[in-house]
Amino acid sequence: MTELFFRSDPYQRLAETTVTAQTPEGGVVCAGSVFYPTGGGQPGDSGVLRWEGGALPIATAVKVRGSDEIALVPGEPGALPPVGAEVVQELDWDRRHRHMRVHTALHLLSVVIPLPVTGGSISAEKGRLDFDMPDMTQDKEALQELLTDLVDRDLVVTEDWISEAELDRQPDLVKTMSVQPPRGAGMIRLVRIGEDGEQVDLQPCGGTHVARTGEIGALRLGKFEKKGRQNRRVYLHLGS
Incomplete structure (x- = not known):
């Protein structure tokens, strides 16, 4: 099992580790990873893998x-670095940090549009959520004001863990209709925005997030697109 350095510290940019395997497709497996693997709508990280006598650009992680x-x-x-080699993983931090900003912003979008989520994706410039929204009754200007307020409140973003049995007793925590939290390990990771009386969101998530909503920076609501009879796609763009 790969040790998830990005889970213990999403702000870690460098990691020393050891190569444990090479995949038939030409991938490099290490004992630990600072690279987040593609999943949950968030792209895999990119960067560089360095070792004595060599370096390799990394396009993504899976x-x-x-x-x-x-x-x-x-x-x-x-x-490729040989199995057993000591390597240094170097993250493309600017790209990862933008993913973190967009991901946390999408959680806020699910707060201001409290409808079931049917899909979503993240990039370094923008993100989108698909909502079970049969009728377009949302006031875009009002939603923009609500989002800006949540960012400006600089709410703390933390994680918690509950058992699968506890999640079964609280099904409302799961906002996504199309993707369910991964099961089998016994525990489910939750991402919480705000604390105590200021909590605004709590939902299962395996992705990387900023430490406070103020770190998201300027946000702009983009297009609202109709995607089928029930679905509406809503875009969010980072300001800079």
Whole structure:
């Protein structure tokens, strides 16, 4: 099982670790990973893998099918570090941090539009959520004001863990209709925005987030698109 450095500290940019395997597709598996793997609508991280006598650009990271390991996918053909090699993982921090800002912003979007979520995606410039919204009755200007207020309140973002049984007793915590929290490990990670009397959101999530909503910065609501009879797609853009 790959140790998830990004889980214990999403702000970690460098990590020293050891190569444990190479995948048949040419990926590099390490004992630990500072690279977040593609999942939950969030892209896999990119960066560089360095070792004595070599370096390799990493285009993305993915979960190894059927295991709890993460494979780093090279951005171009090149020599791979051998199994057992000591390596340094270097994150493309600007790209990751923008993913974190967008991801937390999408959680806020699900607060101001309190409807079931049917899908979503994240990029370094924008994100979107699809809502079970048969009729477009939302006031875009009012939603923008609510989002800006939540960012300006600089609410703390933290994590918590509950058992699968506890989640079953609180099904309202799950906002996504199309993707359910991963099960099998016994515990489910929750991301909380705000604390005590200021809590505004609590939902299962495995992604990386900023530490406070103020770190998101300027946000702009984008298009509202009709996607089928029931669905509306809503875009969010980072200001800078």
